[in-house]
Amino acid sequence: MQLTVDGATHDLDVEGEMPLLWVLRDELGIKGVKYGCGIAACGACTVHIDGEAVRSCQVLAEDVWGAVTTINGLGTPDAMHAVQAAWEEHQVAQCGYCQSGQVMQAAALLAENASPSDSDIDEAMSGNLCRCGTYPRIRAAVKTAAKTLAEG
Amino acid sequence: MGKVKTIARRTFLIGSAAVAGGVAFGVWRYKTPYANPLLGGLAEGEAALTPYVKIDASGVTLVTPRADKGQGAYHVQAALIAEELDVDLAAVKVDPGPPDRAYWNTALAPEAAAFSAPNEGFVQDALTGVLGTVMKIMGMQITGGSTTVADGFVKLRAAGASARETLKLAASEQLGVAVTELRTEAGRVIAPDGTALAYEELAEAVAGMEPVQDVTLRAPEEWRYIGKPMKRVEMLAKVTGTQDYGIDFEIEDMVHAAVKLSPQQGGTLVSYDAGAALEMRGVSGAYEVSGGVAVVADNTWRAFQAAEAVEAEWGEAAMPANMEAHWAALEASFVADKQDSRVRDDGDVEAALESGEVIEATYRAPYLAHAPMEPVNAVVRVGEGRVDVWTGTQIPRFVQASVAKIAGVSNEDVHVHVLMMGGSFGHRLEDDVVRQAAEVAVQMKGVPVKLTYSRETDMAHDYTRQIAMAKMRGTVKDGRVEAYDLGIAMPSVIVSQMGRQGLSMPGPDSQIVAGAFEQALAIPHHRVTGYRADPLAPVSSWRSVGASSNGFFYNLGLEELIEAAGADPMEERLRLASDPLARKVLEAVAEMSGWNGASLGPRRGRGVAMTRSFGVDCAEVVEVTDTDDGIRIDKVYVAAEVGRVIDPVNFENQVQGGVVFGLGHAMNCEITYDGGIAEQQNFDSFEGMRMNQCPDIIVRGLENGDVVRGVGEPPVPPAAPALAAAIYAATGVRLRQMPFSMFVEFAS
Ligand code: FES
Numbered sequence: 073m074q075l076t077v078d079g080a081t082h083d084l085d086v087e088g089e090m091p092l093l094w095v096l097r098d099e100l101g102i103k104g105v106k107y108g109c110g111i112a113a114c115g116a117c118t119v120h121i122d123g124e125a126v127r128s129c130q131v132l133a134e135d136v137w138g139a140v141t142t143i144n145g146l147g148t149p150d151a152m153h154a155v156q157a158a159w160e161e162h163q164v165a166q167c168g169y170c171q172s173g174q175v176m177q178a179a180a181l182l183a184e185n186a187s188p189s190d191s192d193i194d195e196a197m198s199g200n201l202c203r204c205g206t207y208p209r210i211r212a213a214v215k216t217a218a219k220t221l222a223e224g
Numbered sequence: 225m226g227k228v229k230t231i232a233r234r235t236f237l238i239g240s241a242a243v244a245g246g247v248a249f250g251v252w253r254y255k256t257p258y259a260n261p262l263l264g265g266l267a268e269g270e271a272a273l274t275p276y277v278k279i280d281a282s283g284v285t286l287v288t289p290r291a292d293k294g295q296g297a298y299h300v301q302a303a304l305i306a307e308e309l310d311v312d313l314a315a316v317k318v319d320p321g322p323p324d325r326a327y328w329n330t331a332l333a334p335e336a337a338a339f340s341a342p343n344e345g346f347v348q349d350a351l352t353g354v355l356g357t358v359m360k361i362m363g364m365q366i367t368g369g370s371t372t373v374a375d376g377f378v379k380l381r382a383a384g385a386s387a388r389e390t391l392k393l394a395a396s397e398q399l400g401v402a403v404t405e406l407r408t409e410a411g412r413v414i415a416p417d418g419t420a421l422a423y424e425e426l427a428e429a430v431a432g433m434e435p436v437q438d439v440t441l442r443a444p445e446e447w448r449y450i451g452k453p454m455k456r457v458e459m460l461a462k463v464t465g466t467q468d469y470g471i472d473f474e475i476e477d478m479v480h481a482a483v484k485l486s487p488q489q490g491g492t493l494v495s496y497d498a499g500a501a502l503e504m505r506g507v508s509g510a511y512e513v514s515g516g517v518a519v520v521a522d523n524t525w526r527a528f529q530a531a532e533a534v535e536a537e538w539g540e541a542a543m544p545a546n547m548e549a550h551w552a553a554l555e556a557s558f559v560a561d562k563q564d565s566r567v568r569d570d571g572d573v574e575a576a577l578e579s580g581e582v583i584e585a586t587y588r589a590p591y592l593a594h595a596p597m598e599p600v601n602a603v604v605r606v607g608e609g610r611v612d613v614w615t616g617t618q619i620p621r622f623v624q625a626s627v628a629k630i631a632g633v634s635n636e637d638v639h640v641h642v643l644m645m646g647g648s649f650g651h652r653l654e655d656d657v658v659r660q661a662a663e664v665a666v667q668m669k670g671v672p673v674k675l676t677y678s679r680e681t682d683m684a685h686d687y688t689r690q691i692a693m694a695k696m697r698g699t700v701k702d703g704r705v706e707a708y709d710l711g712i713a714m715p716s717v718i719v720s721q722m723g724r725q726g727l728s729m730p731g732p733d734s735q736i737v738a739g740a741f742e743q744a745l746a747i748p749h750h751r752v753t754g755y756r757a758d759p760l761a762p763v764s765s766w767r768s769v770g771a772s773s774n775g776f777f778y779n780l781g782l783e784e785l786i787e788a789a790g791a792d793p794m795e796e797r798l799r800l801a802s803d804p805l806a807r808k809v810l811e812a813v814a815e816m817s818g819w820n821g822a823s824l825g826p827r828r829g830r831g832v833a834m835t836r837s838f839g840v841d842c843a844e845v846v847e848v849t850d851t852d853d854g855i856r857i858d859k860v861y862v863a864a865e866v867g868r869v870i871d872p873v874n875f876e877n878q879v880q881g882g883v884v885f886g887l888g889h890a891m892n893c894e895i896t897y898d899g900g901i902a903e904q905q906n907f908d909s910f911e912g913m914r915m916n917q918c919p920d921i922i923v924r925g926l927e928n929g930d931v932v933r934g935v936g937e938p939p940v941p942p943a944a945p946a947l948a949a950a951i952y953a954a955t956g957v958r959l960r961q962m963p964f965s966m967f968v969e970f971a972s
């Protein structure tokens with residue numbers, strides 16, 4: 073089986089029914105992708121497949137239909153994506169465990185909708201739980217990121 | 225204000241010690257120092273004290289003994305040291321430090337023994353004495369109860385100041401320049417002619433010197449970090465997916481384990497058959513552990529799958545058969561022989577109740593899971609004469625002792641490496657996962673075993689927040705609250721929790737009445753009685769502990785009496801406020817919310833609540849609208865008296881998070897047990913608040929008091945009662961039990 077993740081192609085020998093989440097974390101060592109619930113109820117495992125935000129705990133290895141981007145591929149500490157930069161600016165994270173999923177969800181939202189309204193943001197982000205309750209900062213950071221992206 | 229002081233030597237003593245290639249500055253424990261805290265943990269020649277600053281040739285390391293479970297503790301501690309040491313936070317290392325008894329968390333003991341009640345008396349003395357002793361014996365290095373800031377505010381700055389002055393003294397000798405001529409900046413001592421010596425260059429010279437003790441801490445006007453928005457040291461890593469948590473820890477030859485535990489919380493294993501599991505790909509073994517079976521595989525998912533495939537027969541758990549029986553046990557606890565404490569007893573409650581029309585109500589708070597986003601996990605390796613544990617924990621010393629017992633080694637041979645935690649809320653004050661990992665690891669000598677709980681295991685086998693019930697009786701007179709009698713029944717959290725560590729906790733349990741008995745309100749006839757129910761489901765400390773249920777009860781009871789009196793909820797609280805600091809907190813939320821009554825127009829309303837917990841008065845005003853889709857929470861105003869806001873950004877974030885936590889659980893969360901089995905095991909049935917339900921939360925930190933306090937817990941208790949009051953104002957529905965979704969719908 074072949075997977076393209078963050079620009080690199082990997083040959084893998086794994087069960088077809090292994091969720092992408094665990095392929096990424098345990099087979100490829102991409103630990104930025106987090107396990108929170110395993111049932112599509114928290115969003116911690118969110119990655120992009122061909123630019124679309126998906127719950128990697130729900131996508132079987134054999135069903136991956138395109139190139140995968142994880143939080144580690146979206147940007148790096150030296151070259152952050154606009155969403156990550158906005159998150160840093162607003163000091164969003166508390167424990168931070170949910171945040172890679174939040175960032176991936178927000179990045180997909182902004183790729184599709186450059187100037188989301190408050191309710192667009194709420195709707196897009198409501199599948200991503202944050203047990204630390206950083207929602208007010210997430211909202212503000214999404215808006216900042218939208219502005220940065222609009223300014224190019 | 226007493227905030228700037230020359231350090232009183234009687235309180236604690238700054239020390240320094242030579243360590244390999246340099247020096248460490250820190251604080252000696254006062255009164256009865258434990259044995260050398262660092263021996264065994266450091267190389268030859270390194271020595272003994274609780275270090276906060278280490279300087280060697282490689283640079284400056286700030287040692288931050290209070291664990292970080294998301295509340296920014298590492299950051300705040302580092303900033304306090306840096307404030308006096310004059311180092312650039314971005315240029316230093318931050319190290320959580322080894323588990324050690326010498327990291328004595330001084331702020332927790334007085335809080336746990338918090339029966340510093342309005343009434344002096346023998347009960348209080350007895351309580352304070354008992355709990356104080358127990359805490360000392362345990363030598364707790366515990367992060368909990370919002371103690372990080374309180375404990376470190378003076379000590380960490382003092383260590384930084386002492387290190388700075390000693391470095392200047394060393395530089396003065398080397399350069400032949402008077403100390404008073406020298407200044408410090410960004411990790412360097414600078415002479416008038418511009419000559420600069422980096423701290424690391426002075427490390428060896430300083431190692432042989434007596435540390436400078438008589439330092440004056442800087443005045444608030446000089447602060448560069450404290451009170452200013454800070455960038456948390458780990459933020460960059462957290463937003464780029466490069467922060468490793470316990471669950472991400474890897475080490476060579478590590479295997480992955482998962483457990484299948486008795487479906488009943490606390491149930492036992494009778495027999496098992498792992499035949500099918502052992503046939504599965506990547507699975508290498510199955511082992512009996514406390515409460516169930518562990519399987520070992522080469523990948524987390526394979527271990528999860530194999531654990532599912534284990535067949536087992538289970539014994540019974542010791543808990544009531546269903547929730548009716550749990551509630552009945554509480555209901556039956558309001559009797560004299562279950563009375564645990566009555567520290568608050570003002571006026572003559574009995575006489576007042578005889579002479580007026582009695583208003584009565586009963587309130588309930590359910591079991592709740594901690595459910596931090598990162599499920600618990602641990603890596604244990606049992607080697608020859610040395611055991612290593614890597615885990616995110618708030619109780620490293622208990623972990624050390626638990627694992628030592630399992631591995632049959634002495635405590636000193638167990639090395640606990642505390643890793644970053646993906647939240648806790650009190651969850652990581654328990655260590656089952658570490659023990660089970662150790663039980664497997666002793667059977668796989670030399671192999672690092674990582675045990676990761678599935679979300680379902682994490683939630684179903686959580687030691688939940690206490691279930692609790694309260695009964696209120698009271699009277700009103702001339703438009704005022706006249707008598708308020710509150711009885712609270714719950715099992716003892718502290719007995720349940722410490723029992724799992726093999727400790728018995730004698731004496732009354734302050735948490736049964738915390739968040740109620742110590743409230744700063746002067747009601748003429750006022751009594752708070754704690755009743756200790758027999759153990760039901762095992763319980764543990766959940767963010768704000770006793771106050772998480774009692775703040776709800778206390779405010780609701782008060783609310784009903786105020787309503788009966790025909791008074792305004794804000795006005796009457798202000799009239800009753802017995803402490804000027806608490807009154808200012810109420811005045812702040814009244815002003816912020818523009819309070820002029822509970823009604824906000826048709827189908828809109830607001831409510832106010834205030835709870836003193838962990839020494840912090842925190843008041844909240846919640847505004848709601850009863851929309852066609854259900855209740856929508858529009859806005860929350862919060863004010864809290866914390867003495868000093870160390871980092872306004874992190875402060876706001878934590879307070880908002882506490883409000884979301886308090887509101888979310890009140891809205892829709894409970895753990896119910898049927899036949900001992902938790903009926904909610906994942907976030908589909910235990911949701912809390914989501915983004916689309918999150919109100920605007922406006923925060924103000926007040927700095928009128930002398931004592932600096934943490935704000936991790938205090939915003940939680942007032943959230944639920946303020947929401948209940950707001951819903952009442954908007955709809956007329958009086959909510960007396962959480963979760964509220966049992967009675968009203970929330971818009972989503
Ligand atoms: S882990 Fe995939 S949604 Fe929670």
Ligand code: FES
Binds near residue numbers: 165169170
């Ligand atoms: S920051 Fe902790 S769960 Fe979101």
